[in-house]
């Protein structure tokens with residue numbers, strides 16, 4: 149019997165052996181569960197009651213609802229993406245559209261960077277001309293209106309050495325650079 153007694157004298161609980169609970173010589177003490185363990189256990193019970201009630205009341209989404217919400221979000225993103233792509237393709241460049249870009253700082257910044265990489269070599273860093281015409285005067289051989297300039301940029305004047313830019317950049321970039329050369 150003495151082998152059942154605790155060797156640790158500082159134990160807070162009297163170690164009472166549960167009668168009849170002996171398996172292959174292993175016996176069980178009837179010690180209470182530690183307080184911290186019990187509180188966690190009670191908390192899980194309280195949580196389960198709250199959780200079931202909340203599910204029933206619809207405060208918390210069940211699995212199907214979460215799945216639906218996720219699918220809705222994916223559909224929303226796909227729709228937004230499709231709309232954005234459609235917008236990009238649907239730029240209708242006309243005189244008014246180009247005129248608006250003259251006050252559009254973002255477009256002018258885009259236009260400037262396009263100009264530096266694609267146009268400056270022929271038209272001059274400041275638009276003073278060179279192989280190509282000057283933009284810092286008010287003379288436009290192919291038409292002073294913005295749409296005429298846009299058409300030259302888009303289709304080029306191949307016989308005179310002005311390349312077509314249609315296949316090199318988007319409509320937006322061509323529009324932006326047309327706006328930019330009018331600020332030179």
Ligand code: HEC
Nearest residue numbers: 266267270279280281288289290291297300305308309310
């Ligand atoms: C390879 C040289 C070259 C490049 C690069 C070039 N151009 Fe030109 N561009 C020319 C030439 C040459 C002309 C004159 C065409 C003519 O005399 O009919 C011209 C004419 C133009 C005109 C018509 C000017 C007028 O007086 O009506 C515009 C607008 C123009 N270019 C814009 C651009 C823009 C914007 C870019 C860059 C996206 C660009 N060009 C790139 C050579 C070039």
